[in-house]
Amino acid sequence: MLTGLSAFPLTPMNEQTIDEVAFVGLIERLAAAGVDSIGVLGSTGNYAYLTRDERARITRLAVAHAGEVPVIVGISALRTREVLALAEDAEASGASAVLLAPMSYQPLSDEEVFGLYQDATARLSVPMCVYDNPGTTHFTFSDELHGRIAQLPGVASIKIPGVPVEPEAARERVERLRTLVPAGVTIGVSGDPMAAIGLNAGCDAWYSVIGGLFPETALAITRAAQAGRAEEALRLSQRLESLWALFRQHGGSLRVVATAAELSKLAESPSLPLPLKTLEGRERQALAALLEELALA
Template structure:
């Protein structure tokens, strides 16, 4: 489950309703590419924007369409009771894992985050991936908190923030985490700019926004990174710098992938729930050119 490419597809909307037809297109694309796993309703999948009914429908659809490809879903919510309800829905749908970030409006303390994961893991019958995304949650996991949470039952992986594995400090941090965490806990790299280098230096999986729409490109980058090492991974990633700049400019890859999906004809142009919007006209033109130039597939 927690190896290779975990692809994070968009949850597309149409007229403020989940576009089930477009969602199915995106899942079929990932199945055809034979990704290692699919994370439906991750951050790119807009889980905080979904009603319980939409969440249930999408979880069920993802599992049914994925076939023998394992499906993970994001279950975060402001209240622990709502997280537990999402878990019940996800497990009933047949998912093979859940992804949980400490979602909050008011800043959380370490003891509160630990209590969240402690209660959740007591409720789970499938593996859990801990998701650290401080740019969204404004919460940073301490090493001590990681040490305690990853020893709870059913915790099987962590999704660490993007960091420069191109440099020795990144590799040093990965080594520190290896010593800190139990041997059975996988380490996943996020932040697509850092994905190839992370896989080259020993991360177990790449949890990828880009891979949710262009899985073959990310699979190719993973293959090159593992076979030819960090230097080649760095070169491959640097060739995509213009795309990473679009990610940075637009506060992550979600809007970029939503716009790319519409360019490819897979979704409506306005495929995000209000007030979220796709890229502006200038960035859309840049993205259209990059899809062709970088041969994204």
């Protein structure tokens, strides 16, 4: 299940409510495209801005409209107590797996992070993906800590934030991590600009932001890499370099992807919770032109 393309859609919302119609449309779009799994309530899903009840509602909607596609649900929160409650909600709503990042306000130590995963896995009956995202959590996993956590019962995948650009260095990085985790634990790459390199280097999955909005584009890269067509996967990714550059320019993918969803009429505007805002003015016009050029809009 935690292999191939895992597509992470936006949770469109405004200050009053979640746009359930738009969210269901995104889920059905992913299911129809044939993605390998759907990841809701990750960073692109804006989990940190939602209440427990809202998160439970999102999970139920995703499971109800995903068809046969497994749904992975983010359960990250500041306190272990809240993580356990969110895990219970996700399981009760039919989640196939959960995704957990070491979310924090106070900096966490390695032992505190290990304790978080130990406590969570002890209560779970579905697989867990370890969510390594230093850009939002400001916690950096060592490979050794990943290895310790991967020994816990129920840990099924590790979502790493990226790989080196140089292919051989990327392969060495993935192979080193693989020596430290059990054979059944998959390694997935995130950071969309690095996805083709990571898949070619031996990653089992791509946890994809762009896949949550334009699944066919992400599937083409994923399937090429899975079939051993490394050069094709790289070429398809390099075609999107202008989009990847916008991700870097705007501090990550969220604002760009939310704006693209609005421009593509897949979400109403506004689609982000304040104080977050989508692109405006010339930046918005430039993205609209780019989406048309790439035949994504």
